[in-house]
Amino acid sequence: xxxxxxxxxxxxxxxxxxxxxxxxxxxxxxxxxxxxxxxxxxxxxxxxxxxxxxxxxxxxxxxxxxxxxxxxxxxxxxxxxxxxxxxxxxxxxxxxxxxxxxx
Amino acid sequence: xxxxxxxxxxxxxxxxxxxxxxxxxxxxxxxxxxxxxxxxxxxxxxxxxxxxxxxxxxxxxxxxxxxxxxxxxxxxxxxxxxxxxxxxxxxxxxxxxxxxxxxxxxxxxxxxxxxxxxxxxxxxxxxxxxxxxxxx
Numbered sequence: 168x169x170x171x172x173x174x175x176x177x178x179x180x181x182x183x184x185x186x187x188x189x190x191x192x193x194x195x196x197x198x199x200x201x202x203x204x205x206x207x208x209x210x211x212x213x214x215x216x217x218x219x220x221x222x223x224x225x226x227x228x229x230x231x232x233x234x235x236x237x238x239x240x241x242x243x244x245x246x247x248x249x250x251x252x253x254x255x256x257x258x259x260x261x262x263x264x265x266x267x268x269x270x
Numbered sequence: 271x272x273x274x275x276x277x278x279x280x281x282x283x284x285x286x287x288x289x290x291x292x293x294x295x296x297x298x299x300x301x302x303x304x305x306x307x308x309x310x311x312x313x314x315x316x317x318x319x320x321x322x323x324x325x326x327x328x329x330x331x332x333x334x335x336x337x338x339x340x341x342x343x344x345x346x347x348x349x350x351x352x353x354x355x356x357x358x359x360x361x362x363x364x365x366x367x368x369x370x371x372x373x374x375x376x377x378x379x380x381x382x383x384x385x386x387x388x389x390x391x392x393x394x395x396x397x398x399x400x401x402x403x404x405x406x
Contacts, residue, residue, distance in 0.1 A: 197332075206333075207377070208380075214376075
């Protein structure tokens with residue numbers, strides 16, 4: 168479930184990045200790399216998990232599924248926070264610079 | 271357990287390598303500029319290698335960060351020594367090292383392979399865009 172949520176987040180971010188590419192004013196590429204990196208790593212984790220227990224892989228317990236969903240959503244939120252920090256620190260639109268100059 | 275540490279270690283190495291490559295590229299910048307003046311279209315389409323290395327470091331750092339968060343979620347990382355619960359006993363440490371050498375290395379290899387494919391695709395696209403300029 169965590170893998171699925173992250174893959175969907177990665178796909179949405181890639182589509183949003185592609186709409187404005189090659190311009191990347193909002194630093195969406197950072198978010199794409201973050202989610203795709205995590206998706207690839209969890210994909211490998213899922214392969215090993217499937218190899219270890221193929222029978223239970225596609226029939227998870229509902230409690231585990233819910234926990235994994237919460238984890239996936241939390242991971243997406245963490246990615247967004249990291250992206251927001253990168254965006255505000257790099258300030259590609261020069262908003263903070265303009266605000267300081269006004270003062 | 272601690273599979274993300276392999277990718278994090280690779281990310282650290284790639285970040286240092288990126289800085290070295292970037293410094294080397296900056297040293298060669300005046301030469302590149304001269305050449306760019308002669309064949310501006312060819313250089314406009316070329317992505318510096320340091321930029322491509324940054325793709326890999328972003329993928330690795332991003333993935334490692336998310337996986338580290340997952341380990342905190344599952345209680346496998348704690349804020350006291352030895353920070354990894356699996357490193358507390360020698361028996362569990364052996365399992366952790368085995369997981370790092372299988373799952374962790376697998377993760378690092380897959381991310382690197384995907385980055386390699388990205389570099390190959392972008393290189394072929396660069397060639398496609400520079401070839402018409404050369405033919406003119």
